Every structure is written in C-alpha cells, then in structure tokens.
Amino acid sequence: MPKYKPGDLVGIETKDRKYTGILMERPELSGDNYLVIKLESGYNIGISLDRIKKIKKIGTGVKREKFKLKKHKKDSSKKDISILATGGTIASRVDYITGGVHSAFSAEDLISAVPELGEIANIHGKQIFNKFSENIVPRDWIKLAKATEKEIKKGVNGIVITHGTDTLGYTSAALAFMLKTPVPVVLTGAQRSSDRGSSDASLNLIHSAIVAARGNFSEVVVVMHGETSDSFSLIHPATRVRKLHSSRRDAFQTINSKPNGRVSMNSIEFFKEAKLAKELRLDTKLEEQVFLLKYFPGLNPKVIDDLVKTGYKGIVIGGTGLGHTSDLLFEKIKDAIESGISIAMTSQTIFGRVNMNVYSTGRILQDIGVIPCEDMLSETAYVKLMWILGQTKNPEKVREMMLTNYAGEITERSDI
C-alpha cells in the first residue's frame, strides 16, 4: 500500500469488477483490511483488500481543491433550493492524527461531493455555522431561523439544512415554532461520515433535496434514512421526530404519529394531507431559562428549589408513565408554581400520552398547577415552553398556549 497516497487516482480490479476512483485518506490504510475510494459519481465505497486482484495508480495527488464547487449553470426548468450547512457528521471527516471526527466540509464541499444535487435543482449553498450539534445553543436556532427566512425571501422553492443528528430534533422543533414557511424546509443529517463506505450522508442529502425541490407543502420536516439499506428515506414532522438509536442509519422515527411521507430516488409519496400556506413569518423570541428535568427514583426534591433560585422560569418534567413524580416533590413543585414558574409534564416513556386523571398522583400534580402536555415529546415541550415564555409570562396564557397545537406537536387522540 505505501506506493499509493490518499488523493491518488487508482484503478482497482477485484474478482468480479473494476473500479476507478480517488483513494480516500483514512487511518485504516495502514493496518485495516480495506480501503475506500471516491467514485466518479461522488459516492465512496469500501473495498476489502482480500477482494483486490490488482491496483494501479492512474494519476497523482488529486488535491481537495478538485472538489470545490464549480459554478452550476442556472437551469430555468429546475427549481431553486438553498442548502444551509450547520456542521455535524454530514459535514465531517476523520482526523487522521486523533482518529476523531471533525466538522470540515463547507456547503460547497457538500454540493461538490454529491453531484446528483445539480440534477435535482439549482443549488445555492451557505454555511451558517459549523458545530457538532451537541454544541448548539438556543441562540443558534434563532440564527438559523433568521438565515432560513432570508433565503426564503430570495425566492427559493425549498431549503435543506444539514445538521448533526444528536440534537436535530430540538432544532427542527425550534424552527417549526419560530418560522411560518411557505416552502418546504428540510432538516437532514448523517449517522456515518461521508468518508466511510457505509455513509448515509449522500443519500440523505439527495432525498432531502428532492423533497425540498419537489415537495408541495409549507412546513418544517426532517428527512432521514427509513431503513438500513439505501432504498428510501422518511419525511418526519419536525415536532414529532426523535433519534432512537446511537448509530443505525434508520435511527430517526416519528413518535406518536405517522411520518408525513417517504421519498426514494424516483418518487415522493405522502401519507397525510400536506400543509399549504403562503405566509412567511418569524417569531424568534425565546426564554432561555427553561429546564428539562427527567424524574428518577431518589431525585432530591431540593433540586426544584435550586432551579428556582438559579432563575429558571419554566420546567418541563419528563415524568414516569402517565405523567408522575414522587409525592416527595409535590410541596416543592407547588412552591415553584406559586412563585410564578411554569411547570409542564411529559412522559419519559416517549411513546403514548400523559393522562394525569387516572391516578391520584397525577390529579394532585394537576391541582397544584402542573400542565399536562398530552402526547408531546419532552424535547418538543421544552422548546415550546421556551418559545411561549418568550411571548408571555402570564401563567394562564402559558397554560393555554402549551395546550394549543401550533406545529403538529399535539394530537387530540392517540391510536394505540
């Protein structure tokens, strides 16, 4: 292997196929049993060394500049979409010294690495920030919402936002509450980085671009792999989607509802009536002092006092079962509510809805003033409470707004 350097254009012959591509830089080259090449189509594939009969160098040192965005000629028969990059694995590559994964590709890199995008639409790209999504803070949601509004005002037909998967569901919910959009706004990410043979980055991006360009709806959605192979992606409602697996390509699922639809290379199919609107409106005021508290047996009730003292204005509890906490907390919760803090209850079961009328625990918590959040995800309720408290601190108004469905986050009835 030492004869070949990352960036070399190589011809590889296996027992059954021939490949030509650029040898990708990766630590596995030194020890592991396979190599990765980038094919002309832009896809990366891994080839096991045992399968390789012949390898020859065809060209030397292709520089990364080769992948820089070439100006796409505008094709008036195609829709226009903007790809806004925020970081995450979808824009990551391996650091060959530490072996860690770092955000590295700009929006231009992404587009150039996935040439199919140019066939789907006229692509405009912009990097909004470059963060792993665990580092994203609520102010970044605001920045992103403003950038999205700005792109929509330019007249594009749809937006794709590339994002780390870890906190993608929080950002999608935040955008859904803050932004009324007349065009599709599609968030997507990748579980495996673009320089891995098993990467889901290209396909998620392509499917998202198809949805943004051809989807006839006015909503924020998340598009991610629908199963482990590359056959289709699901279109998830922004306030209902959750990452349910740390590594699978089909980690994202719609919770307590069904996906809006699914997309493959040749089709988009919708399972629900699409939301259609003309209005573009931005409402980015957020109260950042909201706490998301997962109840657990043994939780020290004094934590509630501490949260009040720290200055929190709202608390969303991920309670047990139908929406419960230990009775040891009741007194502290009551004091907090009396001091003006809004406290809302979701269930840590993830699936299902809270019902605080069934057991005395739930009834007492309701009497104290806890707001039952129906079938809302805890993360969505957390973002929603921030957004509501950004607009009003009136406890009755907060309750009324928490129980109003603004962005598909509540359904009146659950099908079991």
Ligand code: GLU
């Ligand atoms: N933890 C990083 C993030 O959420 C990388 C994981 C990913 O993108 O899937 O941005």
